[in-house]
Amino acid sequence: MPPSKLLLGFTVPAVLGVAAAAVYGMDSAPRAPAAEPAARPPRHRSDAIARSDDVPRPGDTITAPDPSAMIAAADERARRRIARFADALTAEAVDPGWRTEAEGRIRASVAEVAVDGMTLEEVECRSTLCRVRFRFATVQAREANTRVVSLLVPWDSTGIVYRDERDPLRLIVYAARRDDLSPTRRSSLP
Amino acid sequence: MRISISIAAALGAALLASAPAHADEPKLYSGTFCVANNGATLYSGGRIFNTSSGFNTFECAALRDHTDGGLWGGWVVVIDRNDSQSARCDLSVQDSNSFDLLEVDTRFTAIAGNDFQRLDFTKDLHAPDPTSFYALTCIIPGVREGLSSGIASFLLDEDD
Numbered sequence: 001m002p003p004s005k006l007l008l009g010f011t012v013p014a015v016l017g018v019a020a021a022a023v024y025g026m027d028s029a030p031r032a033p034a035a036e037p038a039a040r041p042p043r044h045r046s047d048a049i050a051r052s053d054d055v056p057r058p059g060d061t062i063t064a065p066d067p068s069a070m071i072a073a074a075d076e077r078a079r080r081r082i083a084r085f086a087d088a089l090t091a092e093a094v095d096p097g098w099r100t101e102a103e104g105r106i107r108a109s110v111a112e113v114a115v116d117g118m119t120l121e122e123v124e125c126r127s128t129l130c131r132v133r134f135r136f137a138t139v140q141a142r143e144a145n146t147r148v149v150s151l152l153v154p155w156d157s158t159g160i161v162y163r164d165e166r167d168p169l170r171l172i173v174y175a176a177r178r179d180d181l182s183p184t185r186r187s188s189l190p
Numbered sequence: 191m192r193i194s195i196s197i198a199a200a201l202g203a204a205l206l207a208s209a210p211a212h213a214d215e216p217k218l219y220s221g222t223f224c225v226a227n228n229g230a231t232l233y234s235g236g237r238i239f240n241t242s243s244g245f246n247t248f249e250c251a252a253l254r255d256h257t258d259g260g261l262w263g264g265w266v267v268v269i270d271r272n273d274s275q276s277a278r279c280d281l282s283v284q285d286s287n288s289f290d291l292l293e294v295d296t297r298f299t300a301i302a303g304n305d306f307q308r309l310d311f312t313k314d315l316h317a318p319d320p321t322s323f324y325a326l327t328c329i330i331p332g333v334r335e336g337l338s339s340g341i342a343s344f345l346l347d348e349d350d
Contacts, residue, residue, distance in 0.1 A: 074319040147327040161291035
């Protein structure tokens with residue numbers, strides 16, 4: 001948590017409280033009787049929502065979001081993101097020195113961790129990106145290792161992991177050479 | 191009285207000016223929020239340890255309570271007592287339908303078994319879909335000279 005957050009979260013009320021206490025302490029005039037306490041502010045956002053006029057009441061018609069539309073929109077965003085990585089890799093020139101080193105490190109890392117039921121199908125690195133294809137013995141093995149394969153790229157990196165729509169036994173990883181070289185960092189596309 | 195109010199107002203304004211440009215909501219979790227997807231483990235003192243001889247993968251649960259935002263990053267404290275192999279962790283946004291990782295940020299411990307090491311996830315992770323969730327995953331080295339490695343705690347800084 002940044003120090004400014006600490007200051008904002010805890011110190012402001014304290015400072016203002018101390019300042020106010022000092023004011024009243026120096027003031028020799030008799031204090032007015034305490035006013036009726038104001039209504040307490042909500043303790044949590046959910047309390048505020050519960051008191052809002054937006055909360056449905058009995059008899060209101062509630063329109064639930066369409067799950068299939070949400071999934072379709074998510075899939076479309078995922079497709080655009082995958083295409084961005086694929087296009088970026090295709091458009092890159094090859095940095096021969098880095099390519100050899102990066103591909104060798106990935107192969108060594110996969111051999112070191114040795115995930116059951118997984119084989120390294122292909123590694124391709126160019127100048128800022130690598131694409132790694134993994135193949136699994138079963139769909140269950142693929143599902144179990146979706147969160148593992150990105151960790152087989154052995155450097156601090158950013159990227160994506162997705163299943164191949166044409167092959168249910170394959171996972172594909174894109175990993176950037178450095179954080180700031182990821183295609184999603186170089187554009188405003190989420 | 192008027193002067194005092196002005197002082198208080200000025201103090202408040204100065205402190206507000208130092209506020210971060212974004213609203214964040216960090217949440218801290220103990221290592222026991224993690225589970226192993228294979229191999230032997232030990233939960234002890236709020237931590238999770240890999241007690242097998244080889245690598246073990248730990249997947250850690252994390253709350254997403256603001257579904258219209260993403261993550262400003264976070265960190266994980268790894269206990270790496272294996273002086274020949276690194277631990278590695280990644281923080282990602284995972285799609286709840288396909289289970290694809292929409293964005294991944296990966297970090298490694300320095301190799302040397304430096305015991306407690308904090309790995310910082312410094313990049314913000316977009317979570318454009320309200321149904322996607324946060325995923326912290328670590329590959330932890332096996333026991334070395336009788337010492338187990340594991341995860342002590344982790345923090346995710348959510349966009350409020």
